[in-house]
Amino acid sequence: MQDELLALENTRTWDLVYLPAEKSLIGYKWVYKVKTRPDGSVEHYKACLVAKGFTLEYGIDYEETFAPVSRLTSVHSLLAIATMRRWKLFQMDVKNAFLNGDLKEEVYMKPPLGLNHPPNKVCQLHRALYELKQSPRAWYAKFSVTVSEFGFTSNPHDTALFNHKTTRGVEQLKQSLSQKFEMKDLGVLSYFLGLEVTSSDDGYLLFQVKYASDLVSKAELNDGKSVSTPLEPNFKLTPMDGSPLSNPTRYRQLVGSLVYLTTTRPDIAYAVHIVSQFMDAPHSTHYAAMLRIIRYVKGTLFHGLHFSANSSLVLRAYSDVDWAGDPSDRRSTTSYYLFLGNFLIYWRSKKQTILSRSSTEAKYRALRDTTLELLSLRWLLEDMGIPQPSSTNLYCDNQSAMQIAHNDIFHERTKHIEVDCHFIRHHVAQRTVHLVFIGSVDQLADLFTKAHFPGRFRTILSKLKLVSSQPP
Numbered sequence: 349m350q351d352e353l354l355a356l357e358n359t360r361t362w363d364l365v366y367l368p369a370e371k372s373l374i375g376y377k378w379v380y381k382v383k384t385r386p387d388g389s390v391e392h393y394k395a396c397l398v399a400k401g402f403t404l405e406y407g408i409d410y411e412e413t414f415a416p417v418s419r420l421t422s423v424h425s426l427l428a429i430a431t432m433r434r435w436k437l438f439q440m441d442v443k444n445a446f447l448n449g450d451l452k453e454e455v456y457m458k459p460p461l462g463l464n465h466p467p468n469k470v471c472q473l474h475r476a477l478y479e480l481k482q483s484p485r486a487w488y489a490k491f492s493v494t495v496s497e498f499g500f501t502s503n504p505h506d507t508a509l510f511n512h513k514t515t516r517g518v519e520q521l522k523q524s525l526s527q528k529f530e531m532k533d534l535g536v537l538s539y540f541l542g543l544e545v546t547s548s549d550d551g552y553l554l555f556q557v558k559y560a561s562d563l564v565s566k567a568e569l570n571d572g573k574s575v576s577t578p579l580e581p582n583f584k585l586t587p588m589d590g591s592p593l594s595n596p597t598r599y600r601q602l603v604g605s606l607v608y609l610t611t612t613r614p615d616i617a618y619a620v621h622i623v624s625q626f627m628d629a630p631h632s633t634h635y636a637a638m639l640r641i642i643r644y645v646k647g648t649l650f651h652g653l654h655f656s657a658n659s660s661l662v663l664r665a666y667s668d669v670d671w672a673g674d675p676s677d678r679r680s681t682t683s684y685y686l687f688l689g690n691f692l693i694y695w696r697s698k699k700q701t702i703l704s705r706s707s708t709e710a711k712y713r714a715l716r717d718t719t720l721e722l723l724s725l726r727w728l729l730e731d732m733g734i735p736q737p738s739s740t741n742l743y744c745d746n747q748s749a750m751q752i753a754h755n756d757i758f759h760e761r762t763k764h765i766e767v768d769c770h771f772i773r774h775h776v777a778q779r780t781v782h783l784v785f786i787g788s789v790d791q792l793a794d795l796f797t798k799a800h801f802p803g804r805f806r807t808i809l810s811k812l813k814l815v816s817s818q819p820p
Contacts, residue, residue: 363471363474372409376399378397412485415485441532446475458471495512505724513733542558550657559609590635653813658690668794669681673798678703712749738779
């Protein structure tokens with residue numbers, strides 16, 4: 349506690365003042381954390397002072413709260429580029445990062461336990477204490493201004509990603525950051541946000557072994573048997589299957605953890621997409637399906653992504669759909685994969701918001717969604733200095749959908765499709781996207797549309813370059 353109070357004083361987090369008559373006072377809480385290493389050993393113990401930000405009033409105590417967070421696509425793309433160009437990756441940690449953010453609003457807090465203060469005086473906050481509504485935004489504003497002074501520019505397609513072309517080197521950047529903030533040099537990139545990064549002979553491996561192991565323990569399945577697939581073949585769920593759970597909180601917590609595990613595990617993405625649809629009112633069958641996914645994770649703890657230097661940096665995508673596959677509402681599920689060379693850098697499985705009249709219409713809508721992501725990634729890569737060919741290959745297994753994208757030959761049967769869907773036709777005409785037919789057996793995105801038998805499941809995984817290798 350005393351170390352935390354000293355850090356708060358050093359950053360001039362507050363002044364002790366008398367509370368103005370028209371102002372309200374918020375509370376605080378001491379939170380104690382144990383920070384662990386990837387192997388589970390204790391790195392250090394920490395006491396953190398947090399404000400009870402939930403008592404703040406919008407328009408009085410705070411206004412804007414949004415703060416950009418880097419996209420998963422950007423993280424994977426950066427790893428792919430670093431692998432191909434044989435860059436070394438380093439990481440640093442800003443100590444008490446939020447305390448560097450400046451507050452614009454007047455916020456008053458009760459003096460925390462352990463602080464010597466005059467009677468009747470309170471803390472007027474000047475810094476973005478943790479758990480204030482505006483703290484993430486204040487820290488982002490401070491950091492972005494600081495790195496812009498070093499010559500960095502925010503990527504317009506991911507504003508939490510900053511680019512800078514320089515020959516000054518990493519060490520000079522570390523020194524510059526250390527002059528502005530209290531920094532901790534963590535050396536070569538190895539572990540961040542629950543992601544484990546290890547170098548191999550020809551690139552990088554990305555895992556979440558500790559996170560997955562902790563999830564198995566949280567679900568109390570350490571002694572349970574593992575299974576070969578996340579879901580049984582052709583498995584379907586409906587909202588009313590089974591009996592309602594008396595306490596749905598545990599279901600929501602475990603599914604939330606599974607969602608984050610999909611950061612490096614495309615093999616469970618479809619299954620997690622299914623069980624996450626029942627967070628509002630989960631039933632016993634939904635809970636059983638969720639536990640099966642975790643049993644699969646238990647047997648595949650060391651599954652992860654491999655970024656190999658033996659590749660190109662050319663984009664390609666696979667798009668597929670499960671037409672009317674949801675038995676409860678007959679909506680279709682869009683799925684797609686994006687590769688940068690041989691690197692799988694993005695994947696998604698999502699129900700379509702509109703009921704499609706045919707499989708062709710459903711796949712046409714899936715092409716629209718895939719093209720949106722492709723264009724965004726093309727722009728991101730070009731801003732990172734990775735130009736793409738004039739046309740990006742998009743693989744689809746539906747000839748009719750491809751024909752509609754090339755020309756309006758089925759006008760009477762397609763005019764009901766929204767105008768925004770037809771922008772795929774525009775980009776095909778502009779040759780930004782090149783549609784390529786692929787047989788269903790080679791359609792990699794098929795993994796995200798249904799539950800498969802073990803043989804088919806393993807075949808697709810091998811083509812996705814998902815590896816199973818215990819990190820050193």
